[in-house]
Amino acid sequence: MTCSVAWDDAGLPAWGTAPRSDFWVAVEQNGPWGARAFTQSRLDQATGAAIEAEVLAAGGRPLLIRRPASHADHADHPRRRVYVAGGLAGTPWLLTGSVAEPEVVLALPFDQLAEADPDALAGAIDWLERLDEGVLLVCANAKRDLCCAVRGRPIALEADRAAPGRVWECTHTGGHRFAPTGLVLPSGQSLARLTPDVALAALRAADAGLLASETFGPWHDRGRGHLEPVCAVAEAYVRELIGEADPSALLVEEAGSNDVEVTHRDGRAWRLWLAQQEHPEHLPESCGKAALTARPWTVERVETGP
Template sequence: MTACSIAWEGLPAFGTATVAQFWVALEQPGPWGREALTESHLDPALGRAVGDEAAAAGGRVLLMRAPGHHAVEEGFASRRVFVAGGLAGDPWLLEGVALAPDAVLRLPWDDLAVGDRDAVLAACPWLRPARHPVLLVCTNSKRDVCCALRGRPVVQDVTARYPGQVWECSHTGGHRFAPTGVVLPLGQLLARLTPGLAAQVLDAAASGQLAAAALTPAHDRGRSHLPPAWQAAESWVRAEAGITDPAALWCEPDPEEHTVVVRHVDGRGWAVRVRPREGGPLPDSCGKAPKPSAWFAVEPRG
C-alpha cells in the first residue's frame, strides 16, 4: 500500500492547518500512543484535563520530546513547556519548567484565548519570554507511520544546528503532508518539511518573519488562528505577493459566496475565491481505505 504522504504529493496544502488560537507544548519523554495526551507515560487524567481545557478555550496542546530521547520516565518530575499566543496580532512565545502537574493545569486559559501575554506571565511566574522560536515536528508513529518515517530524519538533521529549538511532537493533523510541523510563536503549520526548509523557517522566525520558501502550496498549510478558507486565502496572497510579515495581513468576509477579502496594512487588498475541490480517492492516513481527496482551489476574483 502506498504511504499516504506519497499518494498526496503534488496536491496543495493551503487551508489545512489545525485551527487553534494558542498552542501549549508539554515535554513528555517515552513512547506515545495514537491519542498521545492519554496514551503515554503522562498521567492520562492530567493529559485529558489539559487537552480539554485548552480545546474549550480554542487552543491546542501537544506533547513534545527531545530528538532521539525516548527513555521511559515514570511520574511527572519536571517538564519543559512552551506556550504561544497572540497569533492574530503580535505573536509571542513563553517557555519554562513545570515542576508539578498543577502548574500546567493552572494555565490561565481565558487569557491565552485572547492573547494576553502579561496576564499569562502574572499567573505563571515559572514562565518567561522565550529567547528563540521553536519548530515542533510530528513524529507520532502510532497516529501515522509517515510522520515517524519522514519526520524523524528532518529533526535529526536540523537539531544540532538549532539546539533546544527543534522538538519531536505528537499529532499536528495532516499526516498526508508529512513531514509536518508547527513553528512557534508564529502559529504557521508546515507541510513536506525538509532539513533545508526547517532551517529557513527557524532563521526567519528569529526575526519574527515567515520563511519565503515556506509560502507555497506545497509547504504552507496556513496560520492556525484563521478558519480554513481564510487560511487558504491568506496563504495564496502571501505566495503571490511575497509577504513574510505575519502581522501585515488580515482577512474579512465578503458577501459573494466562497470569497474572502485579504487586506494589507499598506492599504492594498485582494478579493480571493476559495472553493472546495474533490478529486480521486486517496488515503488520508496510512492503513486507511482511500476516500475522495479534497483541497481548496484558490484564485483571484475576476
C-alpha cells in the same frame, strides 16, 4: 504506498489544512506515545486528559513534545519544558518555562491565552518567561500515523543538530498526508513536506518575528491555524503573491460563501474566490484508512483593490 507518498505523487496543495487553533500549549513528555497521546503515554492519565480537555475547550490545541530520539528507552525527566503561544491574530508571542509536575499547567488561564498580554501573563505565572526566538515542532507520533515517524523523525534529528534545543518532536497535528509536518511557534504556521533547509529557514525567520519565504506556496504552507480554512488559503495565497513575511501585516475577512477579502496594512486589498475541487484520484488522508475523494483548495479568481 504510504499516505504522504501518494499525496506527494499527486502533487496536491497543502493550503488550508492547518489544525484550527487560537493558541498552543506544548508540554514535554518523554517516552512512547499512543495514538491518543495525552492519555496513552507516561503522563498521568487523569492529568493528561484534563490538560487536553481544558485547552481544547478554550479554543486552543495541546501537544506533547519530546527531544528528538527521546523514545521508549529514554529516562523520564525531573522537570518538563512547557511552551505557550498566543496572539496569533495580531502579534504572535511565545512564553516558556519548566515545571516539576505537569499538574501545574492546569493553573494556566486557558480562556485568556488567545489574546493575553504576554508580559502580564509572565508576571502572573512565575514559571513562565518571554522567549524571543522561534521553536519548531515536528510531528513524530508513529502510533497515530506511520508517515509521521518514518518521515518526521529524520527531519527533527537533522534540524536539531543544526539548531540544538530549538527543535522538538510533537504529537498529532493533523495532515499526515503531508508528512513530514511541522508547527512553527510563535506564529502558529503549520508546514507540510518539511526539508531540513525549510525547517531551518522557518526557525531563522521566527527569530526575527517573521515567516520564512521558503515556506510560502501550496507545497509547504498549510496555513495559520487561527484562521478558518478558506481564510487561511486566501492569506497564504496573498502572502506568496507579494512576498509578505510579517505575520501581522494582513487582515483577512470572509466576505461571502468561499470569497475572502485580504487587506494589507498599507491599504492594498484583494478579493479572492476559492473552491474545493474534487481530485480524480481517491487518496488516503492517513495510513491505514480507506482512500477518499481528495478535495484540495484552489483560488478561482482574484480582484485587486486600491
